[in-house]
Amino acid sequence: MSNLKLKLNLAALQHTTQKMKGKNGEIEVxxxxxxxxxxxxxxxxxxLEATAFELKxxxxxxxxxxxxxxxxxLPKAVYEKMSEEERKAQPIFGNxxxxxxxxxxxxxxxxxxxxxxxx
Numbered sequence: 001m002s003n004l005k006l007k008l009n010l011a012a013l014q015h016t017t018q019k020m021k022g023k024n025g026e027i028e029v030x031x032x033x034x035x036x037x038x039x040x041x042x043x044x045x046x047x048l049e050a051t052a053f054e055l056k057x058x059x060x061x062x063x064x065x066x067x068x069x070x071x072x073x074l075p076k077a078v079y080e081k082m083s084e085e086e087r088k089a090q091p092i093f094g095n096x097x098x099x100x101x102x103x104x105x106x107x108x109x110x111x112x113x114x115x116x117x118x119x
Contacts, residue, residue, distance in 0.1 A: 005064065008094035013037045013048075013072070022117045029117065038074055049073040052096055061097070068096035 014036045019026050032039070039048050052068040059066045070093045079087070 005099040012091040064097040070094040
């Protein structure tokens with residue numbers, strides 16, 4: 001079985017960027033409204049549901065093969081109220097590609113006093 005890589009464009013969501021005071025000075029942050037982007041709170045986190053559509057013709061890019069495009073899954077009630085044009089105009093949120101294994105460790109999130117953000 002192949003390893004898959006998912007690349008998401010968070011700027012495809014409704015958002016704003018702003019500068020905030022961080023542990024080591026001012027940093028730029030991405031602010032994503034929960035309700036406007038149909039995010040939902042689960043038992044272990046805050047989630048965005050997405051759907052991957054297989055490309056009819058996979059595309060090679062940067063030594064990777066893009067096999068799917070990703071769009072945000074909207075609640076049924078929201079989707080049904082949309083026109084066909086609005087449905088088609090929903091932004092592509094990302095893509096999925098076949099890739100070779102690499103080690104990627106998530107950064108540790110530590111709390112910091114005296115700043116708006118922990119990083």
